Amino acid sequence: MTTTTDHGLAGHSPRLSQGLPITTPNRKKFNGSFAVRTLLLLLAAALTLGPVLWTLSTSLRSPSESFKLPPSFIPWNPDFTSYGEVFKQLNIFLLVLNSALVTGVIAVGQMVSAALTGYAFAHLKFRGRGALFSIVLATMMVPVQVTIVPVFMLIRGMGLSDTLLALILPAIPTAFGTFLMRQYFMGLPAELAEAASIDGASPWRTFRSVYAPLAMPGMAIVGILAFNFHWNEFFRPLILTISEQNFTLPLGLVSLQGNLGTGSISVVLAGVVLSMIPALVVFIFGQRALQDGLTAGTGK
Amino acid sequence: MSTTTPPRERPRRAAGRASTTTARTHAASGTSGASGAGGRTTGARHNQRWLAWIFLAPTILGMGLFTLVPIVASVVLAFFRWDIISAPTFVGFDNFSEVVQDPTVRVSFLNTIVFVVVAVALQLGLALALAVMVQEKMPAWLRVFFRSAFFFPLILSAASVSIFMRYLFNEQFGVVNWFLSLVGIPAVPWLTTPGGSAAVVILVYVWQNFGFSFLLFIGGLASIPVETYEAAAIDGATAAIDGATGWRKHLHVTLPLLSPTTLVASVMAIISALQVFDQPYVLTRGGPGDSTRTAVMVIFESAFQRLEFGQASAIGVLLTLIIMAITAAQFRLSKRFVFYQ
Numbered sequence: 264m265t266t267t268t269d270h271g272l273a274g275h276s277p278r279l280s281q282g283l284p285i286t287t288p289n290r291k292k293f294n295g296s297f298a299v300r301t302l303l304l305l306l307a308a309a310l311t312l313g314p315v316l317w318t319l320s321t322s323l324r325s326p327s328e329s330f331k332l333p334p335s336f337i338p339w340n341p342d343f344t345s346y347g348e349v350f351k352q353l354n355i356f357l358l359v360l361n362s363a364l365v366t367g368v369i370a371v372g373q374m375v376s377a378a379l380t381g382y383a384f385a386h387l388k389f390r391g392r393g394a395l396f397s398i399v400l401a402t403m404m405v406p407v408q409v410t411i412v413p414v415f416m417l418i419r420g421m422g423l424s425d426t427l428l429a430l431i432l433p434a435i436p437t438a439f440g441t442f443l444m445r446q447y448f449m450g451l452p453a454e455l456a457e458a459a460s461i462d463g464a465s466p467w468r469t470f471r472s473v474y475a476p477l478a479m480p481g482m483a484i485v486g487i488l489a490f491n492f493h494w495n496e497f498f499r500p501l502i503l504t505i506s507e508q509n510f511t512l513p514l515g516l517v518s519l520q521g522n523l524g525t526g527s528i529s530v531v532l533a534g535v536v537l538s539m540i541p542a543l544v545v546f547i548f549g550q551r552a553l554q555d556g557l558t559a560g561t562g563k
Numbered sequence: 564m565s566t567t568t569p570p571r572e573r574p575r576r577a578a579g580r581a582s583t584t585t586a587r588t589h590a591a592s593g594t595s596g597a598s599g600a601g602g603r604t605t606g607a608r609h610n611q612r613w614l615a616w617i618f619l620a621p622t623i624l625g626m627g628l629f630t631l632v633p634i635v636a637s638v639v640l641a642f643f644r645w646d647i648i649s650a651p652t653f654v655g656f657d658n659f660s661e662v663v664q665d666p667t668v669r670v671s672f673l674n675t676i677v678f679v680v681v682a683v684a685l686q687l688g689l690a691l692a693l694a695v696m697v698q699e700k701m702p703a704w705l706r707v708f709f710r711s712a713f714f715f716p717l718i719l720s721a722a723s724v725s726i727f728m729r730y731l732f733n734e735q736f737g738v739v740n741w742f743l744s745l746v747g748i749p750a751v752p753w754l755t756t757p758g759g760s761a762a763v764v765i766l767v768y769v770w771q772n773f774g775f776s777f778l779l780f781i782g783g784l785a786s787i788p789v790e791t792y793e794a795a796a797i798d799g800a801t802a803a804i805d806g807a808t809g810w811r812k813h814l815h816v817t818l819p820l821l822s823p824t825t826l827v828a829s830v831m832a833i834i835s836a837l838q839v840f841d842q843p844y845v846l847t848r849g850g851p852g853d854s855t856r857t858a859v860m861v862i863f864e865s866a867f868q869r870l871e872f873g874q875a876s877a878i879g880v881l882l883t884l885i886i887m888a889i890t891a892a893q894f895r896l897s898k899r900f901v902f903y904q
Contacts, residue, residue, distance in 0.1 A: 300696045301705070307693055308712035311770065315715070317738060318727045330736045376621040383618035390612075395623070402630045404890055406838050408859045409879040412640065412866050413633035416647075436625030466614050495720030497841045498859075502867055513722035517845055520726050528730050535723045542718045554714065558778050 315539075322346070322532040329529035345529035346537070349519070353534060357508060358515040362494060363541075365430045365511060370489040372435035374482045381444025382470055382478075386456060396445070403438040411502055418503060425505040434493060440485040443559055447481030448474060484556040487549040494541060512538045640876040647870055658877035668878060671849075671856040678765060678857065679836040685769045686832050687825070690776035695813060698784045714778065716771045721841035728767045729754065729846055757854030760847045764855050768842050772835070776828045783824025784817070792816060830893040837886055858882050 321329055322345055323338035329345075349355055383389070384396050418429045451474060459469040497513045504510055510518070516538055520531050545553070641658055645651035662668050697709050716724065731738050732753040740750045753759040792812065818825075840859040843849060849856035849864075858878065866875030 297699075297701070300699060301701065304693065304696055304709050307689075308709055311712050311716055311774075314727060314731055314770075315719075317731065321730075333741060376625070379618040380622040383615045387615035387618065388612070389615040392615075395619075399622070399626065402626055404834075404886070405630060405634060406834075406859075406883065406886060408838060408840070408862050409637055409883045410630060410633035411862075412872050412875055412879065413636035414629060415866075416636070416872075417628070417633065432625070433629035436622045436629065438626070441622055470618075491718055495718075495722070497720065497722045497844075498863075502863070513720045516726060517722055520729075520845075532727060532730070535726055538723055539719060542720070546715065546718045550711065550714070553718070554778055557717075557775060558782055 318532050319536055322529050322536045324529050326527035326529050329527055329532075345527070345533040348527070348530045349534045349537065352530065353515055353519050354507075355515070355534070355537065358510055358512045359537075361427060361509065362512040365427050366490055366493045368431050369434045369493045370486045372431070373437045373440045373489045374486045376435055377437050377440030377444045377485050378475060378478060378482050379470075380441045381446075381481075382448050382474055384441065384445045385448035385451075386453060386474070387466070399438050399441055403442075407498065411499070415502060425503070425509055427504075427509060429503045430500055430511070434489075434499075437485070437489070440489070443485055443556065444478065444481055446559070447478050451477055480552075483549075484552045484559075487545060487552050488556040491542065491545055491553060494545075637876045637879055640873055641880045643873045645872045647872065651873070654873065658873045659881070662874055662877045662881070667853055667856065668861055670853045671858050671861045672881075674761070674854070674856060675837060675839070675858040678761075678768075678839060679833055682765045682768050682772075682836050682839075683829060683832045685765070686773045686776050686836075687829055689769065690773045690828070691780050691821075691825070693773075694777050694780035694784055695817065698781065710777075710781070714774045717774045719771065721771060722845050724771050725767060725842050725845035728763070728770075732763050754847060755851060757851055760851060760855045764839075764843045764846055767846060768836070768839060771842075772832070776832055779824055779828040779831075780821065783821050783828075787817065787820045826893070826896060830889065833889055834886055837882065837889075 320338045323341040323343070324331075324345075325342040326345055326348065328342075380399075384392060414433055418424055418433075423429045423432070455473050455477075456466075456469050459473050460466075464472070495513060496511070497517075500511045500514050504514065507515075507518070516531070516534050519534050640651075642653060642655060643651040644654045644658070693709075693713060697706055730736075732740075734740060734750055734752050734755065737753070739753070743749075743751065751759060753763050838859055839857050840863070843855045843857055844860060844863075847855045849860050859882070862875050862878050862882070865871045865878065
């Protein structure tokens with residue numbers, strides 16, 4: 264009991280026995296510092312958003328104007344030729360299709376497998392549960408670069424070299440997703456299962472009709488995180504795919520940049536903008552979920 | 564006992580923490596749970612046990628095949644010479660000694676260490692300063708705007724970011740040099756000199772990743788109650804007379820209370836920085852010279868360009884050992900501060 268509430272800080276911080284949320288320490292008087300602070304924050308925001316806005320505006324200039332300085336941040340008369348050019352130079356439909364297929368299957372696969380595994384770890388009893396869960400968690404610490412050589416061999420051995428399946432299969436088992444879903448299921452009362460079993464539901468039915476629907480928000484977080492990560496992934500596709508017809512978007516973009524050399528910036532940037540659109544959609548609709556998912560388990 | 568976080572959270576964590584021990588207790592007590600009929604319960608339990616394995620199968624089999632087996636294989640492979648074409652030959656520790664003496668590998672590990680130190684320091688400093696500023700009094704919509712702005716780069720792919728950053732840092736027509744010229748600074752050869760390239764790789768990496776540490780700090784700050792500051796004010800730590808007290812308040816109250824968050828944020832930042840690849844690969848391909856070659860880039864090059872799979876594995880094992888050492892240090896340091904599960 265005590266060990267769970269006391270995370271070592273209780274000794275020197277009275278706050279831990281108070282438990283009140285804070286955001287704003289009370290400062291009653293006039294703050295000249297408010298202006299300074301806001302200015303600094305605005306500067307920082309301009310630095311994070313500026314490069315992206317520049318990318319967008321430059322992609323809307325005509326290829327011949329794309330080098331012009333000073334940069335005009337507002338494209339008064341947008342020129343979409345660069346976008347047309349991207350479609351000509353790059354089989355962007357195929358790249359988007361590949362990326363969407365890989366990312367979509369991984370996301371759905373992770374949602375389903377993590378929900379099943381998370382539920383088993385949270386509510387089912389079996390021998391070695393604790394030990395197995397520790398092993399699953401431990402795999403989170405192994406960097407992908409360390410296992411990539413054997414994974415590459417394994418993929419070759421399975422005859423999956425240079426296929427989209429090579430990208431999908433190894434990415435579906437997810438330690439982090441399992442961890443998230445286990446947390447989520449543990450937040451759902453075990454009494455639900457008891458009630459369901461009194462009503463005569465089988466354990467499978469209990470999961471399928473009672474727990475899984477309730478865990479949808481958790482699964483959404485797993486899916487959104489998986490989408491964001493794998494849509495942007497570069498390292499594994501670089502190694503596991505060889506032919507351009509199996510490239511995903513980030514690879515295609517880098518190759519587009521290579522083809523053009525110092526050619527037209529606006530064409531490359533148009534490609535970059537196109538690749539950002541799905542990320543933007545996820546950002547707009549899933550920002551909260553993404554933030555919660557990313558910081559989950561960090562003891563925040 | 565009154566709790567700090569919502570009470571619902573606590574028991575869950577408690578159960579999670581003790582999962583190894585509770586698994587057995589649950590199994591025992593679970594029997595007497597719902598139904599009275601003894602025979603039926605044992606049947607249900609039995610049923611549940613194999614159901615659990617079916618639930619676990621996709622993840623556990625997949626992890627075994629694609630993570631656990633490769634880890635073992637990687638370690639084994641580090642002791643062999645193998646180019647995929649001819650049969651592997653056992654060479655003992657040769658790969659390790661060759662790798663350790665290889666100047667490129669040495670430089671790349673050194674680069675990685677310098678990168679980690681500078682990038683992580685910048686990332687954490689920036690994130691902490693911004694988080695503290697955002698958490699002070701300001702209109703809610705403005706706070707939401709700043710949070711989103713700092714979080715935004717995280718959702719982009721490192722490859723696309725590196726692509727547009729390459730243009731921004733171009734010596735002749737890059738916008739960065741154009742801005743510098745406005746204040747009279749002559750064009751900086753960002754991507755064509757070793758120092759410039761290293762700086763760009765660090766800046767681009769920090770630009771994209773500080774938002775993550777920022778989120779962690781926001782979470783940490785949100786758990787410091789107002790009372791602490793009031794108590795500190797009474798004690799005289801914040802006399803609240805002039806602006807300077809703000810700094811003292813943060814130095815003496817915020818910073819110590821934020822130490823658990825800082826620890827977690829720094830270790831996560833270090834582990835991810837040790838694995839940097841996308842940015843240097845797209846921005847500079849490791850050059851000029853070896854100036855921006857990182858440990859992971861060397862793994863990639865020796866395996867997939869030179870087909871020296873044994874050496875690549877040896878480098879990978881070395882990198883893992885470094886990461887494990889840091890993580891172990893973290894576990895020792897943080898045992899008292901942070902919950903795991």
